[in-house]
Amino acid sequence: MKIAMIGTGYVGLVTGVCLSDFGHEVVCVDKDPAKIDKLARGEVPIYEPGLDVLMARNVAAGRLSFTRDLQSAVDGADAVFIAVGTPSRRGDGHADLTYVMQAAEDIAHALTGYAVVVTKSTVPVGTNAVVREVIARANPNADFDVASNPEFLREGAAIDDFMRPDRVVVGVTSDRARKIMGEIYRPLFLRDFPILYTDLETAELIKYAANAFLATKITFINEIAQLCERVGADVKQVAKGIGLDGRIGPKFLHAGPGFGGSCFPKDTRALARIGQDHASPLQIVETVIKVNDEVKRRMVDKIMDLCDGSVNGKTIAVLGVTFKPNTDDMREAPSLTIVPALVGNGARVRVVDPQGRREGEALLPGVTWMEDAYQAARDADAVVILTEWNEFRALDLPRLAGVMRKARMADLRNVYAPQAVREAGFEAYTGVGRGA
Ligand code: NAD
Known part of the structure; x- marks a missing residue:
């Protein structure tokens, strides 16, 4: 298959690279010249483990290339994937579809023969139908179908997730499109990964429902954690105790x-807005959004409590600022709420992150960047574990305690056993939901 991938961010680049590794001929397009220049030089513009090797292999095999020229990429393609961003629209929480619609217009003018235009981006219900209208209006002679193919990969484990998915969801409305989509993903069926064909609207909603369910699961355990702190229970054991129930499952209960x-x-x-727009409010999802904001703010109180009620004039070492380990992605990371609140309350904040600095420098003004945890903790009044990168999971705790002015730890990922931290010489420890 000949494939054009429009948008080479976290999803587009991984998808393009993996599809080329299946043996397809993939041309990746981005409107950001700096990104394409980097890719053309063989550099990967994001941090995603394993992506550099896979990319180099497929470029060398002649199946993968990069361009800014959408026209040449789309010309002759069997499928054109739209993998551009769909951020929140400022003010109202709706998904901003500007980039998707712009890509649809650009594709419309570039189509030469029949192609399936596949939406990989996460888009509200009804968007694929609008994409079809936009293309038909912009180029009434275009011969095409639309397909919805939402992506479920996780940053940090993206290649494995793409190559060994729990399922592939494909919304289609014609046999011709279904056949092409089946051909694209055929290497996966050979290994028996399930593919679910649906209509467009169902595929669109599956993606939002899946993410909202996972966000709900996390928020549920975060709320239970707060109760644990009040009643003297341990959320790690509560999570284990409920997660062993096969109907609940252990994942996303940290x-x-x-x-x-x-x-x-x-x-x-976006899902909350979709519900409101269709007079079917999603009260659970709306509550999850609200509770999650409160959870982030509660972390600031936790750190203040650890520091005897105030961080003013104190030195705080923050370990990890990306929203999770193994990515350089800072979008809506908890650090973006917590670190500015500490700075605003008068703390001198030092941060260290294995990959977060490039993005994080502009986003976290007023902090000092350090090379490693021990350097960051020197003469500090507290250390805060915010992202559980491997290098923060096996710290030499006595050494860490030894360099601090006041050895206190806020372990916001529950990496360490409270007892072990105290035995290592820390005078105070706070985790999330870990008893009195
Ligand atoms: P991103 O911001 O990393 O990448 C988007 C890219 O599209 C950018 O490089 C941008 O320059 C490019 N672009 C925008 N308009 C373009 C145009 N008209 N022509 C060419 N290039 C254009 O975004 P992302 O994180 O890869 O997310 C993309 C979509 O995938 C979103 O809808 C997101 O919700 C969804 N998604 C993301 C993840 C994830 O983990 N990041 C997982 C599943 C689904």
Whole structure:
């Protein structure tokens, strides 16, 4: 198959690289010249484990290339994927479809023969129908179908998720489109991964419903964590105790500083808006959004409490600022709420993150960037574990305590056992939902 991938961000680039690895001929397009220049030089503009090797292999095999020229990429393609961003629209939480509609227009003018225009971006119910109208209006002679193919990969594990998905969802309205989509994903069926064919609207809603459900699960355990703190229970054991029930399952039951990232916050907001627009409000999702904001703010209180009620004039070492480990993505990371609140309350904040600095420098003004946890913790009044990168999971705790002015730890990912931290010489420890 010949494939054009419009948008080479976290999703478009991974999808393009993986589809080329299946043996398809893929041309990746982006309107950002800096990104395309980097890719053309063989550099990967994002941090995603394993992507560089896979990309180099497929470029060398001649199946993968990069361009700014959408016209040449779309010309002769069997499928054109739209993988551009759909951020929250300022003010109302709706998904901003400007980039999707612009891409649809550009594709319309570039189509030469029959192609399936596949929406990979997460888009509200009804968007694929609008994409079809936009293309038909812009180019009445265009011969095409639309398909909805939402993506479920996780940043940090994106390649494995794409290559070994729990399922592939494809919304289609014609046999011709279904056949092409089946051909594109055929290498996966050979390994028996399920593909679910639906109509367009169902595929669109599956993506939002999946993300909202996961966000709800996280928020549920975060709320239970707060209760644990009040009643003296341990949320890790509560999570284990409920997660062993096969109907509940153990995943997404890790209490923490609230969900962030490029998807859950914006997708829960967008789904809430979709519900309101269709006179079918999603009260659970609306509550999840509200509770998650409170969870993030509660983390600031936790750190203040740890520091005897005030961080003013104190030095706080923050370990990890990306929204999760193994990515450089800072979008809606809890650090963007917590760190400015600490700075605003007069703390001297030092931060360290293995990949977050490039993005984070502009987003976190007033902090000092450090090379490692021990340097950050030197003479500090508290250390805060905000992202559970591997290098923060196996810290030499006695050494860390030894360099601090006051050895206190806020472990917002519950990485360490409270007892072990105290035994290592820390005078105070607070986790999330870990007893009195
Ligand atoms: P991103 O911001 O990293 O990438 C989007 C890219 O599209 C950018 O490089 C931008 O320059 C490019 N672009 C925008 N308009 C264009 C146009 N007209 N022509 C060419 N290029 C254009 O976004 P992302 O994180 O990859 O997300 C893309 C979509 O996938 C979103 O809808 C998102 O919700 C969804 N999604 C993301 C993830 C994730 O983990 N990031 C997972 C599943 C689904």
